[in-house]
């Protein structure tokens with residue numbers, strides 16, 4: 065156990081201030097190394113700090129300080145160091161800061177903007193960790209199990225509003241009340257009191273519609289809501305009118321009167337802090353003094369606290385770097401030397417004072433006088449009649465993962481938020497439907513109205529009266545073939561010469577050119593009759609010559625296929641009309657009914673499984689990727705954490721909310737895809753639904769990862785959008801994975817959508833059951849990805865919370 069002691073007693077020889085300071089430091093360091101008691105009994109540190117002539121030769125006598133005594137304080141900070149930025153380029157915010165806040169007091173933390181007050185407070189509530197040093201809050205270390213901090217033992221009002229704009233005042237109170245485990249009736253009672261006390265408007269007014277000052281008061285009400293043991297208020301009186309400010313201070317004085325409640329308050333209105341029992345004057349990450357206001361004024365012979373602060377700041381500014389001030393070193397101030405009634409009495413400096421200023425145990429007496437004696441509570445907690453040091457009254461973090469109240473609050477928040485935001489609601493349900501409709505209408509249908517430039521020299525230039533005989537007539541066969549071409553797909557444009565037709569294709573006026581020779585019919589008949597004895601000229605003349613624009617693969621292949629099928633139909637018709645076997649027109653490959661799918665496969669059926677999963681997956685990503693970021697930016701995430709909500713609870717509440725949304729989206733997507741647009745579904749609908757929901761969950765968890773990693777919403781959007789195309793392209797949604805280079809194939813298999821797409825495709829088009837490896841692998845892969853994403857999110861959230 066670490067305990068420190070400074071024992072300063074009267075010394076006969078004066079020591080230089082520097083040595084004295086070094087001695088205190090040594091005692092300090094000894095104590096930190098764990099041998100405190102020996103320091104106390106055998107080697108009392110004695111310091112004479114009379115060098116600047118203010119101390120009047122008084123000696124500092126250290127008092128015993130132990131973990132026990134630290135735990136008796138409401139807050140005790142020792143040798144706190146905190147920096148932002150990297151170790152190489154740190155921005156030091158707290159520098160060997162010591163602070164002691166006795167139970168039952170109001171402690172005003174004053175200091176210029178940027179001196180580190182908020183940082184210190186956020187360390188006290190467990191939102192940030194020190195780089196080194198110790199913090200004790202209500203007998204425990206913030207963030208440790210059973211300390212109740214963060215949790216309901218603390219009421220925290222951050223500097224920013226940190227509330228949900230879409231909530232009414234009442235809903236805001238209910239949210240935090242439930243998190244703190246209060247029953248609704250008690251919350252309502254408290255709310256009625258706070259509405260009246262803080263002069264708030266109707267409880268049904270939305271927070272976003274309140275004025276800045278009103279919003280701050282709601283934020284203050286939230287901190288007061290559960291009547292916590294320790295209130296930490298970061299500038300609660302900003303934007304509050306003087307009357308209300310006075311009434312807030314009056315309230316703080318009242319609640320601390322019985323000695324059970326403690327308040328730490330920062331304010332820029334220095335003079336209002338006169339009402340505090342103790343004041344910590346902070347500058348450049350250190351406390352310059354920690355005294356009662358009257359002691360500060362007396363000591364420094366000032367009329368206002370502002371003057372005191374200026375004096376101390378100047379003193380600190382004048383100190384030579386590297387040479388510790390007599391009044392600053394090891395928290396012993398000039399103030400402490402001046403303090404006390406009798407000159408020859410030693411001044412006790414303990415780690416309880418912990419500050420540059422006065423021994424707090426001494427000033428306590430003064431505080432009692434100044435504050436109606438309520439501080440005698442400070443003396444209650446001595447060994448023997450002490451209350452349990454660590455009061456595990458918030459046992460949720462000891463043994464339970466969550467509580468009903470917290471879940472109720474978090475779920476209500478998530479659902480209400482969606483409900484109150486019409487845009488989000490539309491986005492959630494209209495977008496998937498719209499995407500499915502657009503996909504089914506725009507993708508996979510045969511193109512129509514394709515222009516074909518036809519040159520038929522058999523008919524002697526342009527003729528639309530190309531005679532067609534549907535019997536066994538062997539004349540004008542070119543016309544008979546042209547008639548066979550699908551009229552919906554192909555628009556026939558006639559040209560006089562081959563060059564004109566080719567120019568039309570080159571100019572983009574036609575997708576292909578079709579050319580019939582002058583004696584096409586005769587040559588074709590001869591070719592059929594002569595068979596293998598046909599000469600080259602006959603073969604040449606009987607050909608239909610085609611030049612296609614293959615720049616558009618789909619159109620080119622379709623025209624190619626249509627021209628061939630039309631010839632087959634034309635030849636079969638002619639043969640059967642002439643009493644020949646029409647099969648003679650077929651190539652000698654017989655395509656029987658396919659095992660799966662149809663002989664005329666639809667691109668829609670190929671893409672649909674991947675599209676279903678992509679829609680559900682990325683909608684979930686879009687919904688969740690900014691959820692945590694928005695909460696974080698609003699400050700609500702921080703505030704909920706300080707109220708005792710864990711990353712697991714936050715994540716779990718979002719998972720539940722999104723799961724409900726997901727079920728709705730999945731239902732809509734599948735209904736429109738399968739029931740309305742009749743995309744083929746041969747498999748078991750139950751497993752199709754399960755896989756789709758799982759993919760939605762997977763997308764949601766991916767969204768959580770994004771929102772846990774990204775600090776800004778725009779970064780999250782960039783990451784979500786950036787991941788869309790690679791995933792779509794590599795997952796075999798629009799092109800078979802088998803067509804990729806080997807390395808990409810392996811990457812593709814590792815993506816969350818690939819195996820799931822294969823699985824869904826197998827179920828929809830092949831009708832495979834869950835016992836097929838291709839099917840169940842998709843489920844396994846999805847579940848593994850969900851677990852992985854959730855773990856990453858949880859770890860990142862935990863790290864960030866720290």
Ligand SMILES: Nc1ncnc2c1ncn2[C@@H]1O[C@H](COP(=O)(O)OP(=O)(O)OP(=O)(O)O)[C@@H](O)[C@H]1O
Pocket residue numbers: 148149155157175176177178179180181182183184223
């Ligand atoms: N998250 C952060 N990352 C990096 N630097 C930070 C961060 N938060 C605060 N700082 C820096 O730390 C210093 C102390 O900031 P802090 O907010 O604690 O000051 P403060 O005393 O509360 O100021 P104010 O009275 O204006 O609120 C400032 O220089 C600030 O720029």
